[in-house]
Amino acid sequence: MNYNIAVIPGDGIGPEIITEAKKVLDRIGENYGHSFQYTEVLMGGVSIDATGVPLTEEALETAKNSDSVLLGAVGGNVGQSNWYNLPPHLRPEAGLLAIRKGLNLFANIRPAVLYDELKGACPLKDEIIGDGFDFVVMRELTGGLYFGARHTTEENGVRKATDTLVYDEKEIKRIARWGFEIAMKRGKKVCSVDKANVLDSSRLWRQVTKEVAKEYPEVELTDMLVDNCAMQLVKNPRQFDVILTENMFGDILSDEASMITGSIGMLASASLGDTKLGLYEPSHGSAPDIAGQNKANPIATILSAAMMLRYSFDLEKEADSIEAAVKAVLKKGYRTVDIMSESMKLVGTREMGELIKAEI
Ligand code: IPM
Numbered sequence: 273m274n275y276n277i278a279v280i281p282g283d284g285i286g287p288e289i290i291t292e293a294k295k296v297l298d299r300i301g302e303n304y305g306h307s308f309q310y311t312e313v314l315m316g317g318v319s320i321d322a323t324g325v326p327l328t329e330e331a332l333e334t335a336k337n338s339d340s341v342l343l344g345a346v347g348g349n350v351g352q353s354n355w356y357n358l359p360p361h362l363r364p365e366a367g368l369l370a371i372r373k374g375l376n377l378f379a380n381i382r383p384a385v386l387y388d389e390l391k392g393a394c395p396l397k398d399e400i401i402g403d404g405f406d407f408v409v410m411r412e413l414t415g416g417l418y419f420g421a422r423h424t425t426e427e428n429g430v431r432k433a434t435d436t437l438v439y440d441e442k443e444i445k446r447i448a449r450w451g452f453e454i455a456m457k458r459g460k461k462v463c464s465v466d467k468a469n470v471l472d473s474s475r476l477w478r479q480v481t482k483e484v485a486k487e488y489p490e491v492e493l494t495d496m497l498v499d500n501c502a503m504q505l506v507k508n509p510r511q512f513d514v515i516l517t518e519n520m521f522g523d524i525l526s527d528e529a530s531m532i533t534g535s536i537g538m539l540a541s542a543s544l545g546d547t548k549l550g551l552y553e554p555s556h557g558s559a560p561d562i563a564g565q566n567k568a569n570p571i572a573t574i575l576s577a578a579m580m581l582r583y584s585f586d587l588e589k590e591a592d593s594i595e596a597a598v599k600a601v602l603k604k605g606y607r608t609v610d611i612m613s614e615s616m617k618l619v620g621t622r623e624m625g626e627l628i629k630a631e632i
């Protein structure tokens with residue numbers, strides 16, 4: 273088959289890690305008889321520099337017309353880059369929010385897996401880690417606080433800022449369905465996370481999630497308050513299978529989840545909607561401090577490409593073979609600097625990409 277992939281290298285380490293992911297995809301193409309066509313799309317800081325906005329209409333159209341989107345990372349150093357002197361809607365991150373909304377990608381899946389080979393990098397105690405953990409955070413991505421009306425005013429010399437958190441039941445229902453669908457393919461457990469002891473939006477979230485649960489009698493649904501969830505993630509992460517939550521809670525909890533794996537450079541993510549078109553990106557940021565130095569870990573982006581094969585193209589065995597290649601390379605002791613430990617072999621971005629490609 274022939275697949276058209278919109279590729280967004282973005283800023284910082286984005287271009288380097290995307291180059292490695294493309295190498296791996298091309299090897300998959302050779303081995304399994306697929307061809308991947310890449311169309312480069314500008315987004316983030318590079319788009320601001322070239323066009324004045326973080327995502328142009330044409331760029332969004334190109335993404336819409338593709339079979340899937342692969343993204344490196346966007347953004348720069350907040351204290352240093354001129355991008356952050358611009359009004360908020362013209363900054364690099366606004367491009368990311370706009371493409372998620374523009375493609376209606378309301379479901380963000382962020383796996384948190386503790387790799388056996390990387391147990392040493394996990395900051396939790398051995399008795400907490402046990403035989404490891406493997407869960408996903410299912411984050412609502414196009415609603416809630418990040419998309420509600422906001423404004424800043426000044427009255428009688430007092431500055432005041434307002435953000436609004438809105439969810440309607442349709443938005444909750446569709447993300448909950450995704451959560452239960454994913455749970456059906458995994459451990460059949462959904463933990464819905466909210467702040468129902470305070471927020472109306474959370475109380476509706478809880479009710480609607482319970483209603484959707486009736487469609488999935490095989491899945492066990494539990495509710496957890498977000499503050500407790502933040503604690504449980506470091507106390508007993510093995511209890512989780514699918515954490516289902518709204519946009520901001522998911523943003524925060526998914527960073528915590530990635531940290532406890534000890535290797536944010538390893539974690540992929542997928543943003544999906546009602547169609548097969550998805551956006552796949554590493555869970556980490558653009559790491560401007562190490563950009564262009566051949567130091568970045570390309571594995572999260574390579575694993576994001578694997579998720580793309582699985583969720584957008586239904587290429588299950590091709591996705592498996594990328595994941596197996598990553599594990600094999602780790603097993604042989606190769607590490608980028610972020611996951612380096614004693615007696616392992618330090619390699620750069622390019623070498624890591626080549627090694628994984630060679631395993632496929
Ligand atoms: C993420 C990021 C973004 C978000 C930022 C850059 C807008 O933190 O993907 O988690 O909050 O969604």
Ligand code: MG
Pocket residue numbers: 523524527
């Ligand atoms: Mg985040």
